[in-house]
Amino acid sequence: MSTLTDRYVWAAVRSIPEKQRGELEPELRGLIADTTDAQREKGVSDADIERATLLELGDPVRLAAGYTERPLQLIGPRYYLDWLRLLKLLLVIVVPIAALGAALGRLLSGGDVGDVFGALFVTAIGVAVHLSFWVTLVFALVERGGVQRIKTPGDGPLLEWTPDSLPQLPAPAARRQSLVELILGLVFLAVFAGWFVWQQFNSFLTDADGTPIPVLEPALWSGWMYWFLGLIVLEGVFAVWVYQRGRMTMGLATLNLFMNIAFTVPAVWLLLTGQLINQEFLDAIPDTDADFDTAMSYALPVIAFIVIGVAVWDVIDGYIKAWRSRNVSDTAGE
Structure with a gap:
């Protein structure tokens, strides 16, 4: 279990270039040790001494900036x-x-x-x-x-900065697991985006001239297809961002909610209004009799339900991860 001191040092060193972290970390730990001794001489109890020490040192990002002589300007150092x-x-x-x-x-x-x-x-x-x-x-x-x-x-x-706002330390095992999840997620997104483009020029169904018939409505390339591809790219950037932070936060989970809404709402609307699947592709399927049309009328709502279900689960999973990260962070600070 990480201590407040470990989280404080991590919050400070992650805000500076990596090549300077090896020098700054021992200096910070030495400063914390000296400040702790000073707090003990003041009569602060052992139960409160760590929190009192970090409160005296203040915001770790500000402290790290002072050590590395990195100016915090634009508005001004104070603000x-x-x-x-x-x-x-x-x-x-x-x-x-x-x-x-x-x-x-x-x-x-x-x-x-x-x-x-x-x-x-x-x-x-x-x-x-x-x-x-x-x-x-x-x-x-x-x-x-x-x-x-x-x-x-x-x-x-x-x-006002307090130790309660310190970030959680990324656990090495969890970090390795999140790297695997990141790679699998990026591979899935790449395949998904690639299929959007591939299906436009390749299909197991062809017209009378032998031209492949796309699965998705070609008219989508006038606008909506770029919307979906852009969101897929944004989802990849989001996944990398979460990995770099080392954990999911409530703010990131909320951003994930909006990205799911931006993808799912138009996708389901296009599907149920007959604008997503290429009708020429459906007509080219062999033996497209009345039974097939009836089956499609049932299949489309089921597909829409699955798409919505996947999006809802992704949103819930994001908030669960954010809640667990916050809960672990609170526990580590006790």
């Missing part, structure tokens, strides 16, 4: 970390909600593929720009206006 964390949080939560809401609204209002894409990208870019501008402006005004903090009128951060 930089507060600005960066708040902006990241807002971009991850607000931008996907606003963009998907605009796209869904345009889709339900009868807009075509171009309208949906336009609403999605314009809203996402507009919201991201506005968030970045207004958050930056507020922090700049606070710093330059000499606004005093409510809790700590000195140079401490706006968002």
Whole structure:
């Protein structure tokens, strides 16, 4: 079980270049040991001494930046970390909600593929720009206006740092397992994306001229196919991102929720409205009598149910992993 000290050192060294970590870690542990001795001389009990030591040292990212002489600027050293964390949080939560809401609204209002894409990208870019501008402006005004903090009128951060916010240490065994999951996931996504392209030019059914008949409706290449391929690429980037962080978080699980919605909703809608499967492909299947048509009428809702079920399970699994990571982190801090 990891200690708060281990998690503190990990949080500090992961924010600097890897080649400097070997030098910084022993220095940090030495500083923590010296500070612990000072806390013990002050009469702090052994049960509270580790937390008191880390509270005195403060934010590990800020401490690491001081050791490596890495400036925390743009807004300014006092507010930089507060600005960066708040902006990241807002971009991850607000931008996907606003963009998907605009796209869904345009889709339900009868807009075509171009309208949906336009609403999605314009809203996402507009919201991201506005968030970045207004958050930056507020922090700049606070710093330059000499606004005093409510809790700590000195140079401490706006968002008070505590050891409870330390990240969980990545377990080596779990790391190896997540690497296997990452590789398998990326291989699956590559095969899935490759099939989208492959089926357009290869099929076991051909027309009278011997031209392969695609399984998916060729008209999808006017817009929706690029949407799905883009989401597959985004899913791959997301998987790598989660692996690099070493764990799933509630914010990442929520982002995974929106990506599943962005893929599943249009896919199911296209399937049930007859716009996903190429009708020419169905007509070319031998012995397409009334029984086959009846079977297809039952099969399509079943396929839609399976697609929705897979998406729901992926979302639930993401939140379970995030909850377990947080639970392990809380336990390690006890």
